[in-house]
Each structure stands twice: as structure tokens, then as C-alpha cells.
Amino acid sequence: QNVPRIDIPIKRLIQKRPNDWIEYLLPEYAGSPSTELKTDKVPKAESRLDALLQIGTGAEAFYLHLEPQGYRDLALPARMLRYRADIWEHTIAKGLGTPSIRQAVIFLYSEHDNNSNRLTDDWAGKKTIDYSYRVVRIWEMPKDAVLNKKLISLYPLLPLMKEEPGEAPKQVLETTIKAIDTVEDGPF
Numbered sequence: 001q002n003v004p005r006i007d008i009p010i011k012r013l014i015q016k017r018p019n020d021w022i023e024y025l026l027p028e029y030a031g032s033p034s035t036e037l038k039t040d041k042v043p044k045a046e047s048r049l050d051a052l053l054q055i056g057t058g059a060e061a062f063y064l065h066l067e068p069q070g071y072r073d074l075a076l077p078a079r080m081l082r083y084r085a086d087i088w089e090h091t092i093a094k095g096l097g098t099p100s101i102r103q104a105v106i107f108l109y110s111e112h113d114n115n116s117n118r119l120t121d122d123w124a125g126k127k128t129i130d131y132s133y134r135v136v137r138i139w140e141m142p143k144d145a146v147l148n149k150k151l152i153s154l155y156p157l158l159p160l161m162k163e164e165p166g167e168a169p170k171q172v173l174e175t176t177i178k179a180i181d182t183v184e185d186g187p188f
Helices: 010-016 018-025 076-093 143-149 152-160 169-181
Strands: 034-036 051-055 062-069 101-107 118-123 126-132 134-137
Touching: 010 018, 010 051, 010 062, 010 152, 018 034, 018 051, 018 062, 018 143, 018 152, 062 076, 076 101, 076 118, 076 126, 143 152, 143 169, 152 169
Parallel strands: 062 101, 101 134
Antiparallel strands: 034 051, 051 062, 118 126
């Protein structure tokens, strides 16, 4: 990226408008009822999940776990699997079974991505685990996907998104400012 590095409180962007993230990651569930779950209680206090949303209600409900990653962590896949296990431990203990959990790690900068987002294991040739999660690399995201859907909470990320051929940093910032100027429903 030619744009200067900026510090973006992405966790706050998720908390303010979680439905924008749902629409970006799971467009088929846009408009579905969602509830943010208190991550200091669910699952265990030591897990420190960044965002956990319940999407839908009743038997069709599932969880969306969003994990912004602001540093390089070689153990990230193991941590993400632990979060999943902690969530299920909580839901099983509450009599809710093992609802579907969709997990996404959001990388702001390429140097934070260790490119290892899968865990596998086997026992005597039989696969015992094949685990992965969705990876969102902000620098690979096309700006049009955010602008066309008016995903307001993602607007501050526009300077970090994929540059168009020949696009100058000044144009990136002008596009971002123009998009933010269109916001009518109050602060992010």
C-alpha cells in the first residue's frame, strides 16, 4: 500500500455496526436478527473473543465470531480452535448443544498474516481434525463491495483496501472522505 499506516480500532467498528460485517461476510443473512453476545462471559473470561454475534433465532441460529488480528501470531489457528471449543463448552453447559460457529480472522496488514490458517491431524491414517476459518485480508478487499452496499462501519478501512491500477494515495483518501460525507445516520 502507498497509503501511510494508520491505527484503526477495528473492534469498535465491529461493535458499532455488526450488521455491516454480517452483510459483507454473509450476504445471505443480511437483515436477519442478530445479537451481540457478551464476550467477557461467553465463553470463558480468559478467551477474550473480540466479537461474537448470534445470527437468527431458535434452531436456525448460529454464531459469527470475528477476530481482528493486529499482530503476527504463529499460534493463531490453535487460538481460534480454542475459542471455538470454549464457545461450544459454554453452549453445551447451557443445554444449547453445538450450534454452528462461523469464524473470520480480519487482517489489516499483510505482515500480520502468517499464512497458516489451518490445523490438521490424523491417527493411523484417519483424519481426526481438519480445521480452518475464513480469512479476510483488508488489503485484498475491493472498495466497490463496501461502497455499493453502503457498509458504513467499513468506510474507515477504505484506505487500506485494494488499490485500483494507477490509483494515487490522494485519490484513495478523497474516495474515503467522500464516502464518509454521505453518512446520514450519525457517528460510526
